Amino acid sequence: MPDDLQSEEVHAVAARLADAARAAILPWFRTPALSADSKDAAAFDPVTEADRAAERAMRGILAAERPGDGILGEEYGRSAGTSGLTWVLDPIDGTRGFISGMPTWGVLIALCDATGPRLGVIDQPYIGERFIGGLGRAEVTGPSGTAVLRTRKGRALAEATLFTTFPEIGTEADRTAFERVKARARLTRYGADCYGYALVAAGQVDLVIEAGLHPYDICAPIAVIEAAGGIVTDWEGRPAHGGGRVIAAATPGLHAEALALLGDGQGRVRES
Amino acid sequence: MPDDLQSEEVHAVAARLADAARAAILPWFRTPALSADSKDAAAFDPVTEADRAAERAMRGILAAERPGDGILGEEYGRSAGTSGLTWVLDPIDGTRGFISGMPTWGVLIALCDATGPRLGVIDQPYIGERFIGGLGRAEVTGPSGTAVLRTRKGRALAEATLFTTFPEIGTEADRTAFERVKARARLTRYGADCYGYALVAAGQVDLVIEAGLHPYDICAPIAVIEAAGGIVTDWEGRPAHGGGRVIAAATPGLHAEALALLGDGQGRVRES
Numbered sequence: 001m002p003d004d005l006q007s008e009e010v011h012a013v014a015a016r017l018a019d020a021a022r023a024a025i026l027p028w029f030r031t032p033a034l035s036a037d038s039k040d041a042a043a044f045d046p047v048t049e050a051d052r053a054a055e056r057a058m059r060g061i062l063a064a065e066r067p068g069d070g071i072l073g074e075e076y077g078r079s080a081g082t083s084g085l086t087w088v089l090d091p092i093d094g095t096r097g098f099i100s101g102m103p104t105w106g107v108l109i110a111l112c113d114a115t116g117p118r119l120g121v122i123d124q125p126y127i128g129e130r131f132i133g134g135l136g137r138a139e140v141t142g143p144s145g146t147a148v149l150r151t152r153k154g155r156a157l158a159e160a161t162l163f164t165t166f167p168e169i170g171t172e173a174d175r176t177a178f179e180r181v182k183a184r185a186r187l188t189r190y191g192a193d194c195y196g197y198a199l200v201a202a203g204q205v206d207l208v209i210e211a212g213l214h215p216y217d218i219c220a221p222i223a224v225i226e227a228a229g230g231i232v233t234d235w236e237g238r239p240a241h242g243g244g245r246v247i248a249a250a251t252p253g254l255h256a257e258a259l260a261l262l263g264d265g266q267g268r269v270r271e272s
Numbered sequence: 273m274p275d276d277l278q279s280e281e282v283h284a285v286a287a288r289l290a291d292a293a294r295a296a297i298l299p300w301f302r303t304p305a306l307s308a309d310s311k312d313a314a315a316f317d318p319v320t321e322a323d324r325a326a327e328r329a330m331r332g333i334l335a336a337e338r339p340g341d342g343i344l345g346e347e348y349g350r351s352a353g354t355s356g357l358t359w360v361l362d363p364i365d366g367t368r369g370f371i372s373g374m375p376t377w378g379v380l381i382a383l384c385d386a387t388g389p390r391l392g393v394i395d396q397p398y399i400g401e402r403f404i405g406g407l408g409r410a411e412v413t414g415p416s417g418t419a420v421l422r423t424r425k426g427r428a429l430a431e432a433t434l435f436t437t438f439p440e441i442g443t444e445a446d447r448t449a450f451e452r453v454k455a456r457a458r459l460t461r462y463g464a465d466c467y468g469y470a471l472v473a474a475g476q477v478d479l480v481i482e483a484g485l486h487p488y489d490i491c492a493p494i495a496v497i498e499a500a501g502g503i504v505t506d507w508e509g510r511p512a513h514g515g516g517r518v519i520a521a522a523t524p525g526l527h528a529e530a531l532a533l534l535g536d537g538q539g540r541v542r543e544s
């Protein structure tokens with residue numbers, strides 16, 4: 001990322017993107033259209049409509065304020081830039097949660113350079129909660145005000161809370177590897193979508209393990225969790241911003257302990 | 273329930289109970305105490321502390337305002353009354369969600385007579401969301417204002433969204449029966465705690481199937497869902513306010529279709 005990057009300006013743009021996505025999506029959340037008879041719904045998909053409206057709104061802001069930056073969005077794909085920076089956008093992460101009325105879907109916004117994510121936002125519009133990490137910040141604002149994000153320390157796997165989207169995702173081999181970690185964890189919870197990553201950053205959850213991710217699913221969580229002191233890699237311990245199989249951990253020790261069980265057999269260390 | 277019951281008075285008391293529980297619990301949600309090292313946490317259980325503080329606060333209000341009513345609470349058990357009415361209280365339903373920082377736990381408050389629940393409140397303090405059903409009301413108040421609660425109509429099981437706490441609960445036979453329903457449903461989601469029942473009432477989810485429930489887990493959801501037009505029974509189609517194995521459905525047709533798969537083989541009907 002260029003050294004002359006204005007962090008405050010970038011944070012302000014990210015906030016405007018999140019605000020615009022909230023305004024575009026919330027009118028579609030828990031609407032009669034979403035709860036309509038499925039025969040009507042077949043002709044009109046309100047989730048897709050909300051997804052697209054939010055990404056269009058965010059792209060409009062970026063075209064005006066950051067014309068040199070590239071964009072990678074879930075709905076409208078890749079737009080080249082000239083600055084070396086790319087905004088990675090997922091307007092509604094957690095579609096299944098969204099169509100069920102759950103408050104755990106989120107808007108994911110990341111700013112990446114060639115090395116990976118530098119700034120991330122996980123926004124939950126219905127609760128009015130925003131998790132921000134990178135470029136000097138690690139904080140959540142929401143119903144209880146503003147708080148610092150810091151991952152939880154000092155827990156071994158046997159004391160850890162693990163979140164996942166399994167059994168819905170991944171191959172059979174992925175699930176088997178996941179089950180090895182689950183068998184050692186104290187508590188496993190399912191179906192939290194991107195909210196699970198936010199809770200790792202907030203020090204409430206120790207591990208998230210998933211598979212089959214796209215870059216736009218994970219770039220924002222990487223920035224938020226790393227800013228809060230955690231670690232996110234793929235199942236081989238490499239950078240995860242390309243997606244695929246991902247593990248997010250509160251501490252290096254927990255990361256190593258889970259990674260060994262996922263099957264790479266490398267880098268197992270004890271947390272000091 | 274006595275014919276001279278003052279519905280508005282009862283609603284007002286229920287609201288004060290929910291307000292008091294919110295105030296007692298929220299200081300403990302996502303606190304450092306909850307995210308402390310487990311060695312420290314072993315000496316002090318903040319969830320239990322929050323649970324008890326909330327139930328004490330609610331019992332104090334009832335002692336002052338409804339001294340003739342009985343109370344059944346998760347933490348402090350049964351207190352006899354003289355009115356024929358019993359307040360059934362679960363200060364924190366969804367402990368595993370609570371200790372993970374998820375916004376899907378809830379305060380459950382019901383008022384029952386000899387026939388079962390007549391009024392129910394499902395309150396989510398962090399979101400600031402309250403689902404109320406019975407004695408002339410079926411409504412939710414929350415971040416988007418106030419809306420009428422009405423279950424979703426016109427969906428067969430093949431189009432339905434199913435929520436459950438399985439695989440965490442129930443016997444092996446219960447799980448097998450549950451899997452028969454899951455195999456026919458369009459979408460299954462896990463771990464929503466009492467929030468799943470609220471979403472049935474709100475017309476977002478079609479079915480919740482659970483097992484191993486206590487009366488205080490289900491009395492409030494029964495009142496809220498029935499006021500919204502849905503049905504809650506045990507797996508044999510009988511009243512569910514005693515707990516055990518429970519099915520909540522948006523419509524009679526869906527209820528019958530799922531009940532048949534759960535294995536009772538009775539009462540299968542087609543929704544008109």
